[in-house]
Amino acid sequence: MSAEEIQTSNNSRWSLPALLPLMGVVFASFLVIGMAIPVVPLYVSHGLGLGTFMVGLAVSCEFATALFSRIWAGHHADTRGAKRTVIIGLIMGAIAGLLYVASLSLLSMQGLSILVLLLGRGLLGAAESFVITGALSWGLATAGVQNAGKVIAWLGTALWAGFAAGAPAGTALYDDYGFISIALGTIILPLLTLLFVVPLTAKQATNRSSSALKAMTQVLGVVWLPGIGLALTAVGFGAITTFGALLFAHRDWSSAWLVFTSLSVAFILGRILFGHLPDKLGGARVALVSVLVEAFGVLLIWLAPSPTLVFIGAAFTGLGYSLVYPGFGLVAVHLASPENYGLAMGTYTAFLDLSLGLAGPSLGLVAAHTGLGSVFLVSAVVVLCATPIALYLLKTRAAVRATSQEERLDNA
Structure with missing residues (x-):
């Protein structure tokens, strides 16, 4: 049996448990994003007293920075490694939470408060891009390109499971403790996930x-x-x-x-x-x-x-x-x-x-x-x-x- 046939045979035996750690990372990361989705519009509208245009901007700036950082994240994963890309994404997510806290401390200055919040939302978008791009690259390197469909499907399921669980969790936290609970959760969850990621071994994807x-x-x-x-x-x-x-x-x-x-x-x-x-x-x-x-x-x-x-x-x-x-x-x-x-x-x-x-x-x-x-x-x-x-x-x-x-x- 040739080396190529052996590699194909090994990849054909790939199973879902090999992807579970990465699914956990993606779930935790998008749990943070899901927590903010129903809360940020309410906070901007009711907490900061701003109109629907600023509500839309506060939500959408995350997706805008995800767009502009996607190529950067992909290049980083290819040249510096998928694990490092995920780690950087998690660190950026925690910093976004710190900017949320800073926004709360500036409530008396409405314009500055929304500006800092927008910076946090934008950084969270870049964090999302780095985490999901790094996780996909990591998964493909682990499972093989011929299993790309499985990797994308299961990591996508973890992503949406994070959204689904994050929405009720974020709403409950906001109702009981206010936006500060979302800010602290945005700091703590990425840092806990980071402790889980650091010991993992990653295969380098093909450049x-x-x-x-x-x-x-x-x-x-x-x-x-x-x-x-x-x-x-x-x-x-x-x-x-x-x-x-x-x-x-x-x-x-x-x-x-x-x-x-x-x-x-x-x-x-x-x-x-x-x-x-x-x-x-x-x-x-x-x-x-x-x-x-x-x-x-x-x-x-x-x-x-x-x-x-x-x-x-x-x-x-x-x-x-x-x-x-x-x-x-x-x-x-x-x-x-x-x-x-x-x-x-x-x-x-x-x-x-x-x-x-x-x-x-x-x-x-x-x-x-x-x-x-x-x-x-x-x-x-x-x-x-x-x-x-x-x-x-x-x-x-x-x-x-x-x-x-x-x-x-x-x-x-």
């Missing part, structure tokens, strides 16, 4: 070739369309995470945390139960159905006369959104050349960061001029704009398959 970076323009030229489809659908998710808690506060409803838990749990179940469908039915077809399901969920929230219907709408949104990423992503990979698959997925994911970074402030302006409820109507319309993209990609992929079949028949 990215310089040709991959030079191929950025080429990759962008082929993945921009599915990337825009992803960006449009992310607006529905962003509307719920940014304005869901404010909607409940505005209508004097309780249990706002259930909105985020419904969204996250439905997302996880969608990945577990239907994650195989893009490979089986085609990415564009699955993306098309997912867009319609997500838009229906956001529309339910807009029409909801009671909290129960909001929870149901959030669940439909999470279920649809869960398969949008792999649906459009599969198309992006197929459009790219094999040597640029990794770069294609990184570029494709950047559209998600960009969308979430812009959605909050934009929807905040919508809320300021037309009311909070209209945010969800506008978001549903934006999500539906991804439908013609999915239809076009479905038609394009069908044409490509038909051409390939004709070429095979001619060659035969």
Whole structure:
């Protein structure tokens, strides 16, 4: 048996327990982020007395810095090691918590307080980028590139489990102890996770070739369309995470945390139960159905006369959104050349960061001029704009398959 065959055989025996430590790291990191999601809008609105635009900016600046730091994080993981990248991310997360505390100490100076809070939110976005990028690189080095689907799926599940658990935990802490409890949790959890990470042994991932970076323009030229489809659908998710808690506060409803838990749990179940469908039915077809399901969920929230219907709408949104990423992503990979698959997925994911970074402030302006409820109507319309993209990609992929079949028949 050749060395390559032995390596393939070893990687085929890879199992989930090998990934559990990294899943724990990702869960703890995104538990911190999940704790802040329902709380930051309430703190900015009620604690600092600022409007919906600043609420959207405070939420979205995290995603904006995640976008701009993603390439930096990936380069650092490739050249300095995945473990070191995760450690830096955890340290940045703890510093973000310190900035939260500093913001609280400056409440008498509203402008300075929100500025420091925005710095903390931005640093938390960079921390998120470093942790998840480092964890993915670490997981791929451990499991092998041929197990990339498993690595991404399970680390993604840990990520959303952190969101799902963080929302109720953050709401409970904020209700009982105020924003200081979120700030302290943002300091303590990354530091405890850091103590767990330091003793772990990490395999070094293969360095990215310089040709991959030079191929950025080429990759962008082929993945921009599915990337825009992803960006449009992310607006529905962003509307719920940014304005869901404010909607409940505005209508004097309780249990706002259930909105985020419904969204996250439905997302996880969608990945577990239907994650195989893009490979089986085609990415564009699955993306098309997912867009319609997500838009229906956001529309339910807009029409909801009671909290129960909001929870149901959030669940439909999470279920649809869960398969949008792999649906459009599969198309992006197929459009790219094999040597640029990794770069294609990184570029494709950047559209998600960009969308979430812009959605909050934009929807905040919508809320300021037309009311909070209209945010969800506008978001549903934006999500539906991804439908013609999915239809076009479905038609394009069908044409490509038909051409390939004709070429095979001619060659035969």
